[in-house]
Amino acid sequence: xxxxxxxxxxxxxxxxxxxxxxxxxxxxxxxxxxxxxxxxxxxxxxxxxxxxxxxxxxxxxxxxxxxxxxxxxxxxxxxxxxxxxxxxxxxxxxxxxxxxxxxxxxxxxxxxxxxxxxxxxxxxxxxxxxxxxxxxxxxxxxxxxxxxxxxxxxxxxxxxxxxxxxxxxxxxxxxxxxxxxxxxxxxxxxxxxxxxxxxxxxxxxxxxxxxxxxxxxxxxxxxxxxxxxxxxxxxxxxxxxxxxxxxxxxxxxxxxxxxxxxxxxxxxxxxxxxxxxxxxxxxxxxxxxxxxxxxxxxxxxxxxxxxxxxxxxxxxxxxxxxxxxxxxx
Ligand code: TYM
Numbered sequence: 578x579x580x581x582x583x584x585x586x587x588x589x590x591x592x593x594x595x596x597x598x599x600x601x602x603x604x605x606x607x608x609x610x611x612x613x614x615x616x617x618x619x620x621x622x623x624x625x626x627x628x629x630x631x632x633x634x635x636x637x638x639x640x641x642x643x644x645x646x647x648x649x650x651x652x653x654x655x656x657x658x659x660x661x662x663x664x665x666x667x668x669x670x671x672x673x674x675x676x677x678x679x680x681x682x683x684x685x686x687x688x689x690x691x692x693x694x695x696x697x698x699x700x701x702x703x704x705x706x707x708x709x710x711x712x713x714x715x716x717x718x719x720x721x722x723x724x725x726x727x728x729x730x731x732x733x734x735x736x737x738x739x740x741x742x743x744x745x746x747x748x749x750x751x752x753x754x755x756x757x758x759x760x761x762x763x764x765x766x767x768x769x770x771x772x773x774x775x776x777x778x779x780x781x782x783x784x785x786x787x788x789x790x791x792x793x794x795x796x797x798x799x800x801x802x803x804x805x806x807x808x809x810x811x812x813x814x815x816x817x818x819x820x821x822x823x824x825x826x827x828x829x830x831x832x833x834x835x836x837x838x839x840x841x842x843x844x845x846x847x848x849x850x851x852x853x854x855x856x857x858x859x860x861x862x863x864x865x866x867x868x869x870x871x872x873x874x875x876x877x878x879x880x881x882x883x884x885x886x887x888x889x890x891x892x893x894x895x896x897x898x899x900x901x902x903x904x905x906x
Contacts, residue, residue: 578610578611578612579610579611579612579719579720580611580612580613580614580716580717580718580719580720580750581604581607581611581612581613581614581718581719581720581721581722581755582613582614582615582616582712582713582716582718582721582752583600583604583614583615583616583721583722583723584615584616584617584618584621584658584709584712585600585601585615585616585617585618585639585643586617586618586619586621586622586775587617587618587619587622587632587635587636587638587639588622588625588627588635588775589635589775589778589783590635590638590783590785591638591642591783591784591785591786592639592642592783592784592785593773593774593775593781593782593783593784594763594773594781594782594783594784594822595724595762595763595772595773595774595781596724597646597784598760598763598822598825599723599724599725599726599760599761599762599763600722600723600724601643601646602646602760602825603722603755603757604643604646604648604653604722605646605647605648607720607722607755608647608648608649608652608653611719611720613652613653613654614653614654614656614716614718614886614889615643615648615653615654615655615656616655616656616657616658616661616712616886617636617639617640617643617655617656617657617658617879618658618709618712619632619636619657619658619659620658620659620664620665620708621658621705621708621709622635623701624699624701624702624705625689625699625702636657637869637872637875637876638785638865638869640655640657640868640875640878640879641865641868641869641875642784642785642861642865643655644864644868644875644878645861645864645865645867645868646861650878650881650882654882654885654886654889655878655879655882656879656882656883656885656886657879657882657883658712660879660880660883660886660887661883661886661887661890662887662891663711663715663886663887663890663891663893663894664708664711664712664715664890665708665711666894666898667711667714667715667890667893667894667897668704668707668708668710668711670711670741670897670898670901671707671710671711671714671737671741672704672707674737674740674741674744675707675733675737679733679736680703680704680706680707681703683705683706683729683730683733684729685705685706685726685729685730686702686703686705686706689702690702690703706729706730706733706734707733707737709730709734710730710733710734710737710738713731713734713752714734714737714738714741714749714750714752714893715889715890715893715894716886716889716890716893717749717750717893718750718752719750719752719753720752720753720754720755721734721752721753721754721755722755722756723754723755723756724756724760724761724762724763725756725761725762726762726772727754727756728754728756731752731754734752735751735752738750738751738752739751741897741900745897745900745901746900748893748896748897748900749893749897759821759824759825760821760825763818763821763822764814764815764818765777765779765780765781766780766781766782766794766795766798766799766815766818767779767780767797767798767799768780768799769798769799769800769814769815769817769818770814780794782794782795782822782854784858784861784862784865785858785862785865788854788855788858788859788862791851791854791855791858792851792854792855795819795847795850795851795854796844796847796848796851798815798818798819798847799815800813800815800816800819800843801813801815801816804842804843806820806834806835806838806839806841806842806843806846807835808820808821808831808835816843816846819846819847819850820834820835820846822850823846823849823850823853826850826853826854826857827853
């Protein structure tokens with residue numbers, strides 16, 4: 578079976594619908610055909626200022642959400658990144674292969690480091706994409722299911738794997754991004770030309786948010802001053818985003834939705850989306866609460882995952898360390 582690795586940061590109280598449609602839905606589906614490794618990337622979460630207690634809580638909430646969404650810890654290796662030393666061990670070698678300018682061209686770093694000036698931007702935020710490359714390469718992953726915003730980091734990962742292989746001999750598998758076009762970029766409800774993100778909660782649709790509040794958010798989503806329900810990303814980004822969401826949750830194609838909304842208004846579209854959303858998250862929230870009621874069991878699942886992950890990733894580290902000329906222990 579081909580291998581998959583992906584990761585998600587425990588940096589918010591809830592995942593949002595962009596995380597789900599851009600990545601997590603594919604995580605669940607790929608379990609049927611691939612050997613899957615899924616990581617809650619807490620090392621990445623400390624690249625910006627954080628609260629330790631909150632990080633610990635959010636790591637468990639992240640695990641509970643993944644399990645509730647259908648990540649099966651028997652079929653997938655579900656683990657917390659900091660519990661597997663191979664990630665940081667491999668990351669150092671990858672840092673030494675990365676050009677300073679090359680790292681400086683990462684657009685996510687440029688976006689995130691803008692605020693607060695140079696002394697508020699950690700070196701960890703700068704090397705973040707290199708740690709991400711190590712996450713992927715440590716498992717010799719063939720495919721990496723992510724949203725569009727991760728494409729550049731995957732390109733760096735591929736370049737680093739190829740660079741390592743050409744300098745030290747074939748060692749690392751060169752991974753392919755797995756990005757589904759229809760859901761690669763979900764937009765903010767209140768600012769539909771911007772990507773939905775954990776850092777602008779005003780326009781994000783969160784899996785664990787109060788259902789009534791989410792219904793309200795959907796109903797006040799920004800659209801446009803026309804009346805026609807038509808998919809047109811350029812001129813009607815808000816309506817197009819709502820159509821995309823409704824299309825995936827109902828399994829109806831966008832052209833079919835356009836036909837069925839002829840003569841109807843934005844209120845109808847929003848009402849229908851609100852309803853499918855409520856139907857989706859209500860049982861999900863109950864399942865998450867169930868997992869969170871037994872944190873010891875959650876921690877046990879994650880420890881078992883870390884042991885399995887370590888067994889695989891430490892082999893790559895041993896191979897890489899030998900190839901670069903370190904003495905073997
Ligand atoms: P993170 O935690 O920001 O997001 C998790 C996943 O959600 C996707 N995503 C979106 N997809 C569509 N529309 C959106 N609006 C949207 N917002 C987020 C992201 O593309 C991602 O797939 N750097 C990664 C975490 C990471 C990782 C890895 C991923 C660390 N190591 C190794 C893959 C492999 C990140 O910040 O994801």
